[in-house]
Amino acid sequence: MPRPLGELEDAVMTRVWKWNRPVTVREVLEDLQQERSIAYTTVMTVLDNLHQKGWVRREAEGRAYRYEAVSTRAAYAAALMNDAWSQSDNPAAALIAFFGMMSEEQRQALRDAIRIVQGPDTSPDTPTPNPGSVPDAGER
Numbered sequence: 001m002p003r004p005l006g007e008l009e010d011a012v013m014t015r016v017w018k019w020n021r022p023v024t025v026r027e028v029l030e031d032l033q034q035e036r037s038i039a040y041t042t043v044m045t046v047l048d049n050l051h052q053k054g055w056v057r058r059e060a061e062g063r064a065y066r067y068e069a070v071s072t073r074a075a076y077a078a079a080l081m082n083d084a085w086s087q088s089d090n091p092a093a094a095l096i097a098f099f100g101m102m103s104e105e106q107r108q109a110l111r112d113a114i115r116i117v118q119g120p121d122t123s124p125d126t127p128t129p130n131p132g133s134v135p136d137a138g139e140r
Contacts, residue, residue: 017073022066
């Protein structure tokens with residue numbers, strides 16, 4: 001599990017993920033400067049650190065580099081959720097608490113994701129069997 005991104009790393013990676021193409025330090029700098037005062041060398045250092053941490057790959061272009069994300073923001077979020085969940089001493093309770101925090105739209109997205117993971121063989125009307133249950137007389 002990668003360590004969570006710092007605030008400035010996240011601001012830089014947000015742009016790299018959003019643009020979904022190789023970017024230069026100058027492009028990231030100009031976009032960040034719309035929100036805050038920041039130096040070129042700071043953005044260059046952050047992108048270099050992200051490269052060393054394995055978040056971005058880079059390719060030389062003249063005297064500069066173009067940086068590209070190694071994985072998606074969704075994969076990053078999933079890894080963070082998995083790490084947090086795996087640290088719980090009661091994973092079921094952690095999931096119940098997490099689901100309780102979700103909006104209705106998020107719960108619908110979760111239902112959709114479960115259907116995708118289960119595949120086309122599972123219809124929403126078919127109950128998911130409990131692995132520890134004993135089939136009743138009609139199922140034997």
